[in-house]
Amino acid sequence: MLKQFSDLGIHESFQQSLSDLSISKPTDVQKKAIPVVLNKKDDLVVLAKTGTGKTAAFGLPLLQLTDTSETRIQTLILAPTRELGQQIFTNLHALAAANPEINIGSLCGGTPIKPQIERLKEATHMVVATPGRLVDLLKREVINLNHLKYFVLDEADEMITALKEEVDHIIKSIPKSRRTFLFTATMPGTIKQLIQNYMSKHVVQIEADMETTGHQGxxxxxxxxxxxxxxxxxxxxxxxxxxxxxxxxxxxxxxxxxxxxxxxxxxxxxxxxxxxxxxxxxxxxxxxxxxxxxxxxxxxxxxxxxxxxxxxxxxxxxxxxxxxxxxxxxxxxxxxxxxxxxxxxxxxxxxxxxxxxxxxxxxxxxxxxxxxxxHSIEENNTLLWARKIFKTKPNREVSEDLKSQIKTIFHHLTKEELVDKILANYLAQNAKVLPTEAPSKKRKKH
DNA sequence: AAAAAAG
Structure with a gap:
């Protein structure tokens, strides 16, 4: 019997959002991670291949765990780029469609900070952030993470290396009692030892779809x-x-x-x-x-x-x-x-x-x-040239008079003859100058 | 050496 989301403990209220997003069956990483997130005690390190549904693997259970009677931020998700942060925000929003009382905020950089600060004055349950902007908000003391319960590091290996400084700053501003969830598709050996520094509870390690080497598709x-x-x-x-x-x-x-x-x-x-x-x-x-x-x-x-x-x-x-x-x-x-x-x-x-x-x-x-x-490269270049002509917009600077003179020249030609002529012209212009001597040796040896 | 993340 194949597992459904409901078998993993996901409420029926998410069914509509899941089918709207054309998500039917849980993926391997979702089957393994969702029950652990829902168990209300452990930390989690998840290693799962690219494109296997990691966002929903933490998004669904964390949305379900959200206590909407609590007005302070309970869940923080960090991503390494603004584009990824925005994508996660959009996906969470879609997953939460049936639970509109859950308030999700996006705290990514590159966008005016004032509206974000205003928005933080309202009840917010969950935020998706990039590290730089979140550190900025913390330094301005306009965000309160003292009641955080769930902390997600997406692309965890990148976050704790390239963005380590910001992440460490953020970790100092959240409670030790929070649960931590690390998600990644790659785990270089050097990162493995670092992970312990970021966890505060018993750690469950999950490897999904990793039994085969290499990404199958x-x-x-x-x-x-x-x-x-x-x-x-x-x-x-x-x-x-x-x-x-x-x-x-x-x-x-x-x-x-x-x-x-x-x-x-x-x-x-x-x-x-x-x-x-x-x-x-x-x-x-x-x-x-x-x-x-x-x-x-x-x-x-x-x-x-x-x-x-x-x-x-x-x-x-x-x-x-x-x-x-x-x-x-x-x-x-x-x-x-x-x-x-x-x-x-x-x-x-x-x-x-x-x-x-x-x-x-x-x-x-x-x-x-x-x-x-x-030969095939040359033919391709000729095709590119033709396509370039086809897609070129007419030049409005050309006078009607000049245009009519040119039309007169081509007047008797059929379309096929015209194509033959401009093609021959192109080829003549781009004819290779034959080398007169053998090409020199590739590289000098020292 | 370059990329990302603050403005």
Missing amino acids: IDHQYVVVEPIEKLDVLLHFLNSKVGQRGIIFCKTKAAVNKLAKNLAINKFSSGAIHGSLSQGIRDRIMGQFREGHIDILVATDLAARGIDVKELSYVVNYHLPDTYEAYVHRSGRTARAGAKGLALTIIQEEEVVDIADFQDELGIKFKNLPKADA
Whole structure:
């Protein structure tokens, strides 16, 4: 007999929200974590793969445990990025739809702090926050966490390393008697020892869906290119994926800007997101991506963790991730909730050893995707050029007189003849200059 | 070295 949410102790009142969100059966992590959260005593460390429903695994039981007669904050959820914080807030809101008396607050940065301060004067049961903004609110003494009962660290490994200072500050402001729940998809060995410092009660450890090595739904591939071909190979790949959606990860903000500009020039349906953009722009781009108005998101590791966007069929690492964990999180943006997805990493020859490391360390098998041949790349570039023409808006500066002269020149041509001529023109302009001597040796040896 | 998180 398959377990239902009701078998885990979740009240019938959540049924409507769950079916509205098309959640029917509990996932492995939900089956294991929900009863522990509901047991009212233990702390919890949960290790579960990307895209397996961690938010609902703590969200549902914590919503159910909420005491609406208590007006002070009882639950705090911390996330490493504003986008993830907002996503968790939105999901909790949807899960709580049938219990409108539960008041949930969002305390993420990048948005005016005054309204948040005003809002905190009302009864609030649960808050989702990013660390920087919460520390700011604590220093201003406008938030009271003295009655906190439940403390969730999502992306716990990242929170207690990269954001350690803020998290430690926050922990000093919440009661020792609270229960602590850590959720993560990655647990580097170095983090394991740190965890004890954050717990205050008996700790239940849960590993969900971890019996198989590697994320089942992801097809891991890599392609080896010369640095100069990188963009062409990416454009070739993207042209084979038109109509599908995905994320392209770059190492730096500057690289994101540059690549996004290039995709825009080539008329791909794309947008960029990184930490130096205003929150307004970040929100707009994420919104457009979530709603399917944009097919391709170019991003830094800002978007690597937790972000859940429907129907992403691929992830591209335009630059290698820095850590094994970053690879897991980036590739985990695809193949969510049981779906399939492709994770393509574009590298140069020297980085093949890094792929071998990823294979060994993560226990996943990469396929070596043969690089598109020069002819096919050239054809692709021609297609991009045609699409660029097709999507170009008419230039209003051109005078009617000039336009009519040009029309006269082309007057007798059929559409097919016109296409032949502009294509021949393009090809002539882009004809390769043949090398006059053999290419020089790749690299000098010292 | 870079990314995130405060403004």
